[in-house]
Amino acid sequence: MSSRRDHLIEQYAADIKGKFGQTPDMDLLTKVTIGLGPAIYNMDSSKVSGTDDSELETVKKNFLQKKLGLTDGPLLMEGIKSVINTYGA
Structure with missing residues (x-):
């Protein structure tokens, strides 16, 4: 059974693929998601x-x-604003 966090990680991975055209590093994505608490x-x-x-x-x-x-x-x-201008917030 998937946890709520696992579901969000899957959603974040899909967003990275869909919005940025990149395949996410799932270990890093998981660690960042856990770090956000x-x-x-x-x-x-x-x-x-x-x-x-x-x-x-x-x-x-x-x-x-x-x-x-x-x-x-x-x-x-400048980096934050560049990301916002490129991908939205």
């Missing part, structure tokens, strides 16, 4: 408003810097 189950916290600067700043600080260990700088926000 309970936020994936809440509709509001599972989405990011691409037009809300405070939400984008939260993504930058809490995910890119804290979770991924990236160094702060203008390129981080």
